[in-house]
Amino acid sequence: MRRIVARVAAGLACLLAQAAAAAPALPPPYAGAYQPQGVDEIGLWREMDEDEQRLASSSLVIRDEKLTRYLTKILCDTVGADRCNSARIYVVREPTVNASMAPNGTMRIFSGILLRFQNEAQLGAVLGHEFGHFEGRHSLVHFKSRRQGTDLLAWAAVLASLAPSYDVRRSYQDLKLSVYGNLYRFGRDQEREADALGISYLNRSQFPPQAGSQFWQNIMAEFEASARARGLKKPNFERIAFTASHPPHGERAATLAKLALPDAAARDAGADRYRAALAPWLPLFLEDQIKLNDFGASDYLIQSLAQSDWTAPLWFARGELYRSRGAQRDLVNAAEFYAQAIAADGSMADAYRGLGLSLVKTGRRSEGAQALRTYLEKKPGASDASMILMMLPKEGTGN
Amino acid sequence: MSLKRCSFWLGLVLSMGIFAIAPADAQERSAVRQGFQLATNSNKRILVFPPSVRVGAQSTGGMFEPNAEWTERAKMNIQGALKILQAKLGNQVIVAPDADGDQARNLHEHMSLFAAISQAVIEYQFFVGNRLPTKKRDNKAEIFDWSMGQSVANLPGADSADYALFIYNKDAYGSTGRKMLQMVAMLGGVGVTSGEHVGYAGLIDLKTGDLLWLNADGAMGGDVREVDGADKRVAQLLEDFPGSQIGKAAQQ
Amino acid sequence: MTAKTRIMAVAMIATGLLSLASPSLAHKLHEKGAAVAVANAPLWVTPSRDWNQLSGRIGKYAETWTLDGGQLNDVTFYGGIPAGESLVRERSKKHDPLPKFTAETLLIEVPELVERTYRAFKGIGTFSLISTDPAPFLGKDGVRFTYEYTDDDELTRKGEARAAIIGGKLYMMTFDAPRLNYFGKTIADYRALADSATLR
Numbered sequence: 001m002r003r004i005v006a007r008v009a010a011g012l013a014c015l016l017a018q019a020a021a022a023a024p025a026l027p028p029p030y031a032g033a034y035q036p037q038g039v040d041e042i043g044l045w046r047e048m049d050e051d052e053q054r055l056a057s058s059s060l061v062i063r064d065e066k067l068t069r070y071l072t073k074i075l076c077d078t079v080g081a082d083r084c085n086s087a088r089i090y091v092v093r094e095p096t097v098n099a100s101m102a103p104n105g106t107m108r109i110f111s112g113i114l115l116r117f118q119n120e121a122q123l124g125a126v127l128g129h130e131f132g133h134f135e136g137r138h139s140l141v142h143f144k145s146r147r148q149g150t151d152l153l154a155w156a157a158v159l160a161s162l163a164p165s166y167d168v169r170r171s172y173q174d175l176k177l178s179v180y181g182n183l184y185r186f187g188r189d190q191e192r193e194a195d196a197l198g199i200s201y202l203n204r205s206q207f208p209p210q211a212g213s214q215f216w217q218n219i220m221a222e223f224e225a226s227a228r229a230r231g232l233k234k235p236n237f238e239r240i241a242f243t244a245s246h247p248p249h250g251e252r253a254a255t256l257a258k259l260a261l262p263d264a265a266a267r268d269a270g271a272d273r274y275r276a277a278l279a280p281w282l283p284l285f286l287e288d289q290i291k292l293n294d295f296g297a298s299d300y301l302i303q304s305l306a307q308s309d310w311t312a313p314l315w316f317a318r319g320e321l322y323r324s325r326g327a328q329r330d331l332v333n334a335a336e337f338y339a340q341a342i343a344a345d346g347s348m349a350d351a352y353r354g355l356g357l358s359l360v361k362t363g364r365r366s367e368g369a370q371a372l373r374t375y376l377e378k379k380p381g382a383s384d385a386s387m388i389l390m391m392l393p394k395e396g397t398g399n
Numbered sequence: 400m401s402l403k404r405c406s407f408w409l410g411l412v413l414s415m416g417i418f419a420i421a422p423a424d425a426q427e428r429s430a431v432r433q434g435f436q437l438a439t440n441s442n443k444r445i446l447v448f449p450p451s452v453r454v455g456a457q458s459t460g461g462m463f464e465p466n467a468e469w470t471e472r473a474k475m476n477i478q479g480a481l482k483i484l485q486a487k488l489g490n491q492v493i494v495a496p497d498a499d500g501d502q503a504r505n506l507h508e509h510m511s512l513f514a515a516i517s518q519a520v521i522e523y524q525f526f527v528g529n530r531l532p533t534k535k536r537d538n539k540a541e542i543f544d545w546s547m548g549q550s551v552a553n554l555p556g557a558d559s560a561d562y563a564l565f566i567y568n569k570d571a572y573g574s575t576g577r578k579m580l581q582m583v584a585m586l587g588g589v590g591v592t593s594g595e596h597v598g599y600a601g602l603i604d605l606k607t608g609d610l611l612w613l614n615a616d617g618a619m620g621g622d623v624r625e626v627d628g629a630d631k632r633v634a635q636l637l638e639d640f641p642g643s644q645i646g647k648a649a650q651q
Numbered sequence: 652m653t654a655k656t657r658i659m660a661v662a663m664i665a666t667g668l669l670s671l672a673s674p675s676l677a678h679k680l681h682e683k684g685a686a687v688a689v690a691n692a693p694l695w696v697t698p699s700r701d702w703n704q705l706s707g708r709i710g711k712y713a714e715t716w717t718l719d720g721g722q723l724n725d726v727t728f729y730g731g732i733p734a735g736e737s738l739v740r741e742r743s744k745k746h747d748p749l750p751k752f753t754a755e756t757l758l759i760e761v762p763e764l765v766e767r768t769y770r771a772f773k774g775i776g777t778f779s780l781i782s783t784d785p786a787p788f789l790g791k792d793g794v795r796f797t798y799e800y801t802d803d804d805e806l807t808r809k810g811e812a813r814a815a816i817i818g819g820k821l822y823m824m825t826f827d828a829p830r831l832n833y834f835g836k837t838i839a840d841y842r843a844l845a846d847s848a849t850l851r
Contacts, residue, residue, distance in 0.1 A: 039468050046470065057504040059801060060777065094776035111776075230745060291778075293750050293771045324767065326753050361755045384783035387759050387794060511805045512831045519720035531703040532680030533718065545719070548832025608832060 027200040030082050030135075034103070041103075048104040055090055055106065062091040062111065062281070070277045071109060071127070078124035079131045079201045087131065095288035097219065101130040114278060115285040116218065116301065120270030121211030125202055125256075129212070132197030195252065199259040208267040209260035216253040222300045229296025271308070286317040295325055312345035319354045326361075334358040349378035353388070360391070369393055427525045429614040429639055430543040437562075437602075437611075437641035439489035446560035446605065447485060448495045450477055451510060454570045454623060469572075469624050476629030477568065484633055489642040495556040495563075502555050509547060509554060513565045516545050517599040517615040525615070547608040554605075562611065563603045566636060570623055571595040596620070600636040612641055679704040681716065690714040692730025693851045694789075694822060699843040702726070710739035716844075722804070724828045724837045726844065731820035738768045738823075747771075752821045759783065761814045761821065762796040775800055788815040789822055789850045799830065809834040813845050824848065 036045040055061060068089055076084035087107045095112040107130060117123045195212070202209035224234055278285075290298050298321050306314045319337035322330040338355035341348055352375035359368030369392050376385055437443060454469040485492040498506045524534040524543075537544065551557060573594035598619035602612040614636055621635060622628030637645045681687055681704060686697045690712055702716045709715065709727070716726040729738060734756075737749035750767040766778050778800040786795035793815035801807045806829045814823035826841040828834040 039466060042468065053503075057500070057507070059807070092776075096776075230748070232745065288776060291767045291770050293748065293767055324750065324763065326755055328755070331755070357757060357760065361757065383780065384759060384762075387783050387785050390785045390792070391757075391759065508806065508831060512829055515722045515804060515806060515829065519723050523720045529678075531678050531717070531720070533701050533703055546832060546836070548836070550831060 026204055027079075027197060030080075036103070045104050048102045048106060052088075052102075052104065052106045055092075055108070058092075060093050062093055064091070064281075067091060067277065067281065071123070074120055074123050075107075075127045075131065077120075078128045078205050078207065080204070083131065083135070087134070093284075093288070095285070095292055099126055099130050101134040103134060105134070107131075107134075111281070111285045111288065114281070115289060115305075116222075117215070117274060117278075118218070118269075118271060118304070118307075119211065120274045121202070121207035121209075121267075122215040122269075123274060124205060124207045125198060125209075125212035125215055128201040129194050129198035131201070132194035135197060136193055191252075192255070195256060196259060199256055203259075203261045203264065206267060208265050208269050210257065210265050211269055213253045213257040213260065216256065218304065220250065220253065221304075222297050225300035226294055226297035229294075229299070275308075283313045283317075286313065287320070290317060290321045290324065295321065310340070310344070312341045312348055312351070315341035315344060316348060316351050316354070319351065319358070323354055323358050323361075328362065331358045331362045335362065335364075347378065349375055349382070352378065353382075356388075365393075428616045429612070430520070430524075431641065432543050432609060432611045433541055435611045435641065437490065439642045439644075441490060441642065443490045443562060443642075444493055444560040445485075445488060445490055445602070446493050446495050446556050446563040447481070448506070448510075448554075448563060448565055450474075450481065450566035450568060452477055452568045452623070454568075454572075456572050469570075473568070473570065473623035473629060476623055476626050477566075477633055479626070480630045480633035481566070483630075484637055484645055487643055487645055488637070488640060489644070493556065493560050495554075498555045506554055509551065510565070510567070512547055513601060513603075514567055514599065516547065516610065517567070517601065517613065520545060520613060521615055521617060543610075543613075545610040545613070547603055547610065549606070549608050551603055551605055551608045557605045560605055563605050565599070565601045565603060567597070567599040568619075568623065568632070568636075569595065569597045570619075572622075572624075598632065598636050600640075602641070612639075614639065678706050688851075689716075690728040690730025692728075692822075694728060694730045695849050695851050696728075696844055697847040699847070700840055702844070710737070712736070713739060718837060718840070719833070722806075722829075723833045724841075725826070726841055727825045727827075729814075729821060729823040729825075731817075731822055733820055738764070739772055754819060756816070756821070758792065758794045758814070758816055761794055761816075761823070762798070762812075765796075765812060765823075765825070766798065769800060773800075773802065775802065777801065786813060788813040788824075788845070789817060789848055791815045791817055806831070811838065811841065817850060822850070 036042045068091060071089050071091070072084065072087075075087060075089070078084075086105050087101065088105055089107045089109060091114070092108050092110050094110045095115075096110050097113050097116060098110040099108065099113050101107040107127075109127075113126065114123075117126070199209055199212055202212065227234060286302070289301065292298070299318070302314055302318050302321070315337050319334045319341060322334035322337060335355055335358040338351045338358060341351040342355065345351075352371045356368045356371035356375060359365070359371060361368075372388050372392060376382065376388060379385075382388070452470060452474045454473045455466045522529060523531045524538065530538070551563065554563065557563065571594055595617070596619040597617050599613070599615040601610055601615070603609070604611055619632060619635060621630075621632030623632050634645055637643065639645075681698050681702045683698055683700050686695050688695050691714075692712070702718065705715045705717055705721060707715070710729075712730050712732045714728045714730070715721065716728075718724050732738060732752045734754040735751055737751055739749065741747065741749045749771050750764055752764060756764065762780050762783050766780055769775065770778055779798060781797040781799060783794060783796045785792065787793050788795075793813055795811070795813050798810045798812075799807065800810075808827050809830045810825060810827045812823060812825040814821060816822075824841075824845050826838065828837055
């Protein structure tokens, strides 16, 4: 245990030192393609190559050449043409805020993070950060530290299972937090290094490097909104959070802001171009987000996406979100949001469905039935058409 | 909905391989579908899919650490041992052609199904303390009824063979820390497995998908990193293979 | 390890000897033709063949049956979920809440409730509802729906379910199995079981 405390202390010292030393940075010269060395690393690469083969044929990968080409272009615009050739991008349909790049060059971008970028510069900031991991060949070091962490956990599990009283379980859980903290603190040093590399790419690119800091500020605001809706305490971003694999978001946003070239803030962030590129996928990504059952985060996200323009898909998503939580006041709001979606795009059949169901649930049966009839007119082959038909009052009964 | 995530504690205990100790010798390891017989030299063609082999170390925490050198060596050893032994299977052996794209995806899903069936057989028909009542009764009546379904007929190479042999191996060797953990746990009556040596071999009817013969164990012998050990493993996987003399040969 | 902690460890080992005696994991047989109440509810079924009831429960109102093991065929009964409750047990009410069945939930919204529960409980990113149709269940107006998703064991599973809302409570039967072989092979047995279900 003493070792863990020492490591946390060392981490804090490192954190302070880094914050003090922060200054605008430029990337080092590119060292070129890398080949694995030693038993551990060769083994890891084989696993990664096999993972990539499986990934390439996975049903979770979104095979949209236009989207992949666009993301690759932004990566190249950010890290430079010499570097970006070593990456192969896969978009994975998974509604979490995540992206990763393995040392063999496989880059995974989750649909959940694509939903949260406001412009090309923020996308570039994250792609550059992941590329920074690749350039630093960090995964191997991480794997070795993970091994130590779980070793400690297994000892604790044996001791805890030998005397499964409440107290031991509780202390076991504390230990679990410390071990993961140790593991992730180690990871966080690497994250800091990747952040520094990532921002140096941005400084040299056409994008405003301040985008990195803005992205993390947005994520923090979303976390707060999520916690608020669940009745949890406001998360303290300045403290080292043991459950996070990344530097505390507060520190991160501040450091990224310091590292950014100040006079580059006026560069074009490419918000319109990003929105246009993502538009075909926005409804699906929003649907996956809403079904995560995280009301606060989803509502925050929809509103932040709507800052420039409330489009029909955004109104519709908000209606679905409120209807799924389902309190009476939510249903009244949902009906209003669906109506806005219909006003923005009268051809949106599913908005009539949502409107109809919300009205029925708030007692406005005849109006609801009218909306459901319109839904069936606009989408006669709907998968739930017969079910909706059953809900409609028979003609003439005046129900 | 499956019980996979039924509780944090159960999950933790299982993932770390901590069980109450069950008498190892009471457990069955292989079974044959009722009425299935394969005579030596019956001119049946057996399609062999490339064995799935993964070797690594198991840290004290039970985490699997892949080791390419071991995997590569084990693959070579197992394939070498299989080559020698398949000549003794007593019937004609065909090596499956390479698959790619959709064919590879389809083969991968069938491999996953083979692994899921093997696990279900071990968990619910072989494992004494956990048998499903209907499987217990099947055991008494010598019924062994599992199937991968007729879609196996579309697997690469299936049209030129009668049966397919699936082989699946995953080996994690215990580290020193893991072995010490095992000793402490033994004192307390908690079983911690040091290392994980999973091996399944199954013969599938390529017309019906029926599992004709299965040899499956979560505690296989033989160090597949060594030539002798791989010979022993493959012999163990293929012992009692219908129509062969391998079981007896391995004893000698 | 200090001497003191070593003594503690030995003491813990000693108590462990008593408390970790073999966990009872007896699965139960339900025989063909014998009517039985399921999921702690007045929900009765008469099996048309022998089924096994798995010993574990995923929720207070749930019970799972299988023929060959949960990974190959899984029938789960949900016996009268009251308003305000989730379908299965929540891992953490506060941090990881599951969607709730409410007094306002419409029959047509039950498939969405199942979808959101599966996504959150199994942690899967994709789930597709394939069809939703009216079908009587327990002698009342009900819904029958089908779906598909891929689990973390890399097997794609298909599902079919029937549900009805009776007296403000949700009654439901789901069937999940790998799309390779097992779904098609067992679906008729599940449907026979669902057809036999009554509320007494």
